[in-house]
Amino acid sequence: MIETEQLTKKYGDLVAIQNLSFKVEEGRIWGLLGPNAAGKTTTMRILTGYLPATSGRASVAGFDVFEQAEAVKQSIGYLPETVPLYPEMTVESYLGFVAEIKKVPAARKKAAVDRAVQIAGLQSVRKRLIRNISRGYKQRTGIAQALIHNPRVVILDEPTIGLDPAQIKEIRDLIKSLKGEHTVMLSTHILAEVKEVCDGVVIINEGKLMASGSLEELARSFSQNDGVYLKLDRADGEVLNLFRQLPGLKEAALEGAEIRLEWPWGQDLRTQVLKFCLDRKLEIKEMRSLAMNIEELYLRIVSGGMEQ
Amino acid sequence: MSAIWSITKKELVSYFTSPIAYIVIAIFILLSGFFFYSLVWWFNTQAMQMAQNPYYFQQVNINQMVFAPLFHNLSIILLLMLPVVSMRLFSEEKKMGTEELLFTSPVSVIQIILGKYLASLVVLLAMLVLSAIPTIFTFIHGNPEPAPYLLGYLGLFLLGAAFLALGLFWSALTENQIVSAVLTFGTLLLFWVLSWAAYSARGLWQDVLNYLSFFEHFDGMTKGILDTSDLVYYLSFAFFGLFLTHSVIQFRRWR
Numbered sequence: 001m002i003e004t005e006q007l008t009k010k011y012g013d014l015v016a017i018q019n020l021s022f023k024v025e026e027g028r029i030w031g032l033l034g035p036n037a038a039g040k041t042t043t044m045r046i047l048t049g050y051l052p053a054t055s056g057r058a059s060v061a062g063f064d065v066f067e068q069a070e071a072v073k074q075s076i077g078y079l080p081e082t083v084p085l086y087p088e089m090t091v092e093s094y095l096g097f098v099a100e101i102k103k104v105p106a107a108r109k110k111a112a113v114d115r116a117v118q119i120a121g122l123q124s125v126r127k128r129l130i131r132n133i134s135r136g137y138k139q140r141t142g143i144a145q146a147l148i149h150n151p152r153v154v155i156l157d158e159p160t161i162g163l164d165p166a167q168i169k170e171i172r173d174l175i176k177s178l179k180g181e182h183t184v185m186l187s188t189h190i191l192a193e194v195k196e197v198c199d200g201v202v203i204i205n206e207g208k209l210m211a212s213g214s215l216e217e218l219a220r221s222f223s224q225n226d227g228v229y230l231k232l233d234r235a236d237g238e239v240l241n242l243f244r245q246l247p248g249l250k251e252a253a254l255e256g257a258e259i260r261l262e263w264p265w266g267q268d269l270r271t272q273v274l275k276f277c278l279d280r281k282l283e284i285k286e287m288r289s290l291a292m293n294i295e296e297l298y299l300r301i302v303s304g305g306m307e308q
Numbered sequence: 309m310s311a312i313w314s315i316t317k318k319e320l321v322s323y324f325t326s327p328i329a330y331i332v333i334a335i336f337i338l339l340s341g342f343f344f345y346s347l348v349w350w351f352n353t354q355a356m357q358m359a360q361n362p363y364y365f366q367q368v369n370i371n372q373m374v375f376a377p378l379f380h381n382l383s384i385i386l387l388l389m390l391p392v393v394s395m396r397l398f399s400e401e402k403k404m405g406t407e408e409l410l411f412t413s414p415v416s417v418i419q420i421i422l423g424k425y426l427a428s429l430v431v432l433l434a435m436l437v438l439s440a441i442p443t444i445f446t447f448i449h450g451n452p453e454p455a456p457y458l459l460g461y462l463g464l465f466l467l468g469a470a471f472l473a474l475g476l477f478w479s480a481l482t483e484n485q486i487v488s489a490v491l492t493f494g495t496l497l498l499f500w501v502l503s504w505a506a507y508s509a510r511g512l513w514q515d516v517l518n519y520l521s522f523f524e525h526f527d528g529m530t531k532g533i534l535d536t537s538d539l540v541y542y543l544s545f546a547f548f549g550l551f552l553t554h555s556v557i558q559f560r561r562w563r
Contacts, residue, residue, distance in 0.1 A: 045408075048412040049411075049412055050408055050411050050412050050561070051561060052561065070414045073412055073413060073414040074414045076412070078408075078409075078412050080405060080408040080409070080412075081405075082404075082405030082408070083405070084404070084405050084406040084407075084408055084409035085404070085406070086318070086321075086322065086404070086406060087404075088321065088322055088325040088326060089318075089321060089325075093321070097314060097317075097318050098409070098413075100310070100311070100314035101311060101314055101315070101410070101413040101414075101415045102413055102414065103311075103414055106310075145409070
């Protein structure tokens, strides 16, 4: 649905992004992840046709971003980093204006505005001036604006920046509800957001692609085995030897107060481990997944780079 | 076409929900009313004196004595005030980040420019029409010639349209509204001053400078003469302004 090939953008001598190639499948929510000034906004601006690329190709919804700009713009809903609002308009008249410039037929305009108001939860403020509504509602209005013409692709640049925790949760739920019907690409540097909302990520740093794929794929490419960390009422060689009898287990090791158990990807021995402990009257204090969490993944990718 | 109209409507909402349009229109009406009143008053005293001499009385002409100077005064007021009307057109979008919405919509840059320009012309039209209301009384209580009167207003409109196109160009270059207004104002003054320079110039230079000056082309119209070269001058000036605006926007995005 979104595809780029060797995409490069230079501002004079400054290279903003370099040879970016990635792919986002239809109906998925994909995160564009990277530290500040990594080139996230530039990438999104190129995809939406706001900026031309210096070289390379990009296509959205099957249309070439450079050759078929108008068709691309018609299929994209875009929330830029600065929410593009006209403070002197009401929420409703603003959405009406966006519907007009997004070429929603006049007969369907009212229905489109109603639908966007509904999805973004703006019913209580629809008649109010944008200058008078809260930051959270402004952000929602920005998202409503991006969805007004029911686009196939939605691109959101830092959709939760500057919101309070409750608002962040609301916006994330809103984004999750778009899954399936829309292909969503959102940029962020908040890792929890990726973990909660996204199916996969494109990680860039200093304009270069560091990794891309689904979260599981990335986790797999970093460690050979799946497994758990186990915290029991006791941890010693005796317990370890007990675990080594468990069928399917590849490795059992002591790590501080915890026991690390590993098995090959694709198997899930967690139930067996639980049962095993219960049978032997081992008291479980804590069990957590061995798979690298997104924070570790991100730090390793951004600092070290990775063969992909 | 509907896209242009959508942009125009949005711009008009912005103009008339902020105080700018009201203040500009009100001050324009006030000043034009003052000039009109004092010119009519002066005309009355002159006419009264001239009435004692049949030869001079032949030459009393309300068009020449009231409207021609009124139109010249109004043209200068337009020069001073229209930069305020045009200053926000693109600067504001840039500053607020809303240009990203406009330029990622399936609307062409030309449509955006025309929509904005049209909205500023509506404000200009409102200024002229509302300020013209008191002058209608001269038709009720006297008999001015309609042609120089109407052509004078047409000339003011064309002049203003050229000013606004130039202002649109400057507003596309900066995100600061004040800078945009000052640059527009400065350029307009320069064109005004060209006619003074023309006095001291000789030969071809004089013709060129006179041709470029805004107000040379305006003179004929206040006398009731419609010369196509004057029309062409204003229209091509406006077109050139819009063309430059388009080039600036494209250049900024494509560099």
